[in-house]
Amino acid sequence: MARLRMLLSEPWWSNGLEFLAEGFPGPCGVLLCVGLLSWELKKGPVESSALHVALERGLRGTVQLLLQSGAAAGGTQYRSRHMYGSSEETPLCCAARGGDPELVALLLEHRAEVNGFQSSQVSAGGSPSQRTPLFCAVDLGRRAAVEATGHVAWEQLEDSLRGALHFLATNGPKLATVRASGPALLPPAQDWDEASGSSCGKMTLVLDLDETLAHCSLDPSAFGYDFSVRFVESKATGYMFVRPFARLFLEVAAQLFEVVTFTASSQGYADQVLDRLDPDGKCISKRLYRQHCTEVAGAFLKDMRRLGRPLERVILVDNSPVSLGLCLDNGIAVSSWTGPPLGGSFPSADRELLELLLVLQQCLASQASVTDFLAQRYGLRELVEFLQHHPELLGIAGGARR
The missing domain is CATH 1.25.40.20 (Ankyrin repeat-containing domain)
Known part of the structure; x- marks a missing residue:
């Protein structure tokens, strides 16, 4: 620890990332400091x-x-x-x-x-x-x-973001009628209190995979990829890039949350990636796949109501706002990561997962429920409702009736 404190006092450590670790308890803070320190030593001065x-x-x-x-x-x-x-x-x-x-x-x-x-x-x-x-x-x-x-x-x-908002705005009435059905996707929480009907332990953090934690390229000339995967049906090879700080993020998150991955990709592909991101299975408690999604108007949405956890204690992180359509008050829409610049020829400066840790720490420290905290911070539901009444902003013909 003494060596760590000395290194953190060096003048080149001046981008404020050390403040990130201050908000996390004991082992999490040390883990963050060490991980961030090793990253900065590789990357150069800031x-x-x-x-x-x-x-x-x-x-x-x-x-x-x-x-x-x-x-x-x-x-x-x-x-x-x-x-x-x-x-x-x-x-x-x-x-x-x-x-x-x-x-x-x-x-x-x-x-x-x-x-x-x-x-x-x-x-x-x-x-x-x-x-x-x-x-x-x-x-x-x-x-x-x-x-x-x-x-x-x-x-x-960006076109992808405009398309996602277009989908949510035009399909709002249909999404409002979707009802959760089927058995709970997660096993009962170990700390479930039957008397109060709630969990007294960790909140549940649900993480998307593609473009959130990693990126898959089908280009055989991809440079500097982290590992490859095989697509059984097409017999193609995918070249995987792991988002900066993804493994560190999972290690820290696992100490604070019940971590669940939820991808709209196939199970065969996703398991190959997750086995590399979490080889010992110590960070991710449950994996959910395309078959667990709810299909609406041709899109795969992730319904947090089906988890079997109180919604006020569930956070869904995804790069696609469409995935959040059935639980706008539980969602954090992160930026899409499509790999390092120029196909891996240059290192990525992406720090989205570090910034996400800050938001999660603030959510944990808040006295409000997850839904209240995220609604106040992001207002995704208000944004979608606003677009329903102002369709011209996205080039949508017609609009919601008042």
Whole structure:
């Protein structure tokens, strides 16, 4: 531990990731520190302004003091720099990603550039992927941040996200009529209290697989993949890339939650991947597959009502909002990860799973139920209902009747 503390005090450890471990108890915090430390040692130095660190930690008073002292609201934070390129983020994108409307409003008062962009990966020979603060907020479901910036740039949404929101908006009435049926998908919780009819132990964390924890490429020229899988029916080979911090995420999550994976993929494929992500079966307590999904209008949805767990203690994490359609108040929509840049030729700067750990820690610490906490933070149900009454935003013909 003494060596760990000394290493964490080194000046290059300046991106605020050490703050992540502070919110987790004992072994989880140590596990996070060691995992993050080994990652940073491989990846190289990180630069971060004082304003960005204050925004990451949600220190409103410090942010206000820095802005009054001349900190640039439109400055750029280089979250990672290495020989392959860099990842950068403006203060407003940082605040929008955090979902704090007061910090967003404070930056706007100091003339932060609303159309300034965050580049998730600027790699050698590649053009930056530009994401405005509004796009950043909508992509991560930050309802409060979207409201603070006044409007949403719907035309900037990726096709996949627009398609998912289109599905939820147009099929809202049909989804409302779907009833949960069949036996519970999970065995009875070991800490179930018959008297109160509830579980007094861990909450249940349900995780999607593809594009959330890993990515599968069918390109035989894929470079730097982690392992391969075989598709029995097509006899094809899949080349798997594991999302940055996925294994560390599973180790930490397993100490805090009952972890369940739920994929719309086939069992034969999914088991090959999960056997590599969790080879000893110590992190994932139950695996659910396509046959456990609920099919609606040709899409596979994941119905948390069928788990056999109280909904107020269940969190579903998925990169596709469609999967959340039957449980909008239980869902966290994370960004899709489609592998490292240029087919594995360059390392990925993705840190979505680390940011997800922060959200989960805040949920655990909250006095509110899971559904209340997520509804307040993301407002996915309100977003879908809003789109049902404003179909023109997504190019939908007609709309919900008032």
